[in-house]
Amino acid sequence: METLTFLVFAALALGSALVVVSHKNPVYSTISLVVTLFAVAVLFVMLGAPFVGVLQVLIYTGAIVVLFLFVIMLLNLQPRSRDESRLAGQGLQVVGAVIGGLILWFLIFFAFANSSFAALKPLTAEMVSLKTLARDLFTEYLLPFEIVGLLLLVAVIGATVVARKVPQADATTSYQKPPEGSEP
């Protein structure tokens, strides 16, 4: 049962990830990203991290991707037109990325073949409880927590400042007298 769940959601994640990177319409890419994020959230829950999974749905799909959609609609991005070939002259990048992926796979196989990790303990309620997670967060990781809070504040202010419309100076207010001595 668990294997089936994993396979279904892993296939879903992979399929929608492929759509994200290949579809010509940015809105479809974004919707596929939502599907990928949701599938990954389910995998988080299966790995004994239900809180992180729920937070992923709440923050990533509920806010960040909505922001993406907003910007795509505000900028009125058109789908890539049919006669623009997408992968023209980019075969090298794709091959490079695929080789990188294969190297990662090899590393994982190597790591798991040459060492004997202890068998996974079955999930207990205590392992997934929020209380132990929160205790670590607010004692051992308090400094990063506060810094991240500060970072978010800075990001909010920064985003507001960068995206705001600079008021245009109009002709009546920015007229400057020509310097003395020049020809009228």
Added chain:
Amino acid sequence: MADLASPNLIDVAVKLAVMLGFVLTVVPVMVWVERRGSALIQDRPGPNRLGPFGLIQPLADALKFIFKEDVTPSAADKPLYLLAPILALLPAFTTIVVIPFGPTLEAFGRSIPLVIAPAETGVLMFLSLASLGVYSLVLAGYGSNNKFSLLGAIRASAQMISYELALTLSVLAVVIPVSSFYLPDVVAYQQKHVWNVIPQIIGFVVFLIASFAETNRLPFDLPEAESELVAGFHTEYSAMRFASFFMGEYASMTALSCLGVTLYFGGWSLPFVHLTGWIGAIVGLLVLVAKVGIAMAVFVWVRWTFPRFRYDQLMRLGWKVLLPLAILNLLAVAAMTLAGWL
């Protein structure tokens, strides 16, 4: 909490049938309540031709929607256009899985918590699934290929995500004294102490206003305002697709009312009543239904009493009034919990 890895599927199916039945029944009832209630407030008869007191009216409406011509704009982005009404039902039907509708039932040799998904993440799961409701608005607006729809969709989604913050913070304030996100724990806390609406009245007011904005109900329904934007994001939808949006709105009102009632008014419990077993379960369900019914009546009452907020007034209220209030409420509740008062 039940063993999540191997839930008893029959339990889940029965509980799902109960809650889904409840939500699906509420929709036609609400259609009737809305039309008769609005008529009552506006001092006119309302539908009274079809059946006694117009009770068959929702059926007539449903038949009308089924037989109406389904017009799809030719330049619409078809997959997104068709996906949006389905997504409108998604938040409502997925979020009800964490609402408890009775005390723990001891039957068939095991103890069955009367909540479809007895997960520790409880309320957080509700909030995260409810936040997915933005997508149906955005996709409807974008997929319709219509300027008014797009504008309505952007306004609606901006409104939803702004008020989601105030909603989440007021919910967090309730969670702090209980020390748990699990909703049956919240109900147990209220049974032991007092209904949360009394110590956290500010939080309740914030929650109330935010839930009007979340469900796009008046006084916050500018995104679908008929006189302003044609019909906002669902301009281009007709017949069954429009009915889906309609149903989705009522269903998410129901789900949010269930949450509000569970967080602030004791959910399925009554103050001095402690029934258990099958009687307790049935009484609990009926009490929850009654409380949600009162909440829905309040929704209808407010809709036909208040004028509509202008969009900038709406955003100003959400960010400059509700959010600071919600934060202050959170701080106050945290301080009171530390002081031992809650």
Added chain:
Amino acid sequence: MTPAVPVSWYLLLAATLFAIGVVGALTRRNGISIFLSIELMLNAANLTLIAYSRMLDVHTGQLVVFFVLAVAAAEAAVGLALFIAVFRQRHTIDLNRINLMRW
């Protein structure tokens, strides 16, 4: 009950998602699509962290993912604000056309 799915499967899935993200980030011309691919890569990293957290029976992985989520949110906000600002100037976010660099 010991879980039926070995942790290495999760790691392999995360590696594959990461590679797909890299392909997207390198081949797309649209700035927003590159951003989406970056989010995909971040998610793959999150999955790896959670898998290791499960394997080594500590909470560190989950906490780091918590921070990664917050940082990703901040990055998305600022990055999209930058896109809006660039779009106002250049009326396009095709990366080939807003490229001011010489080579």
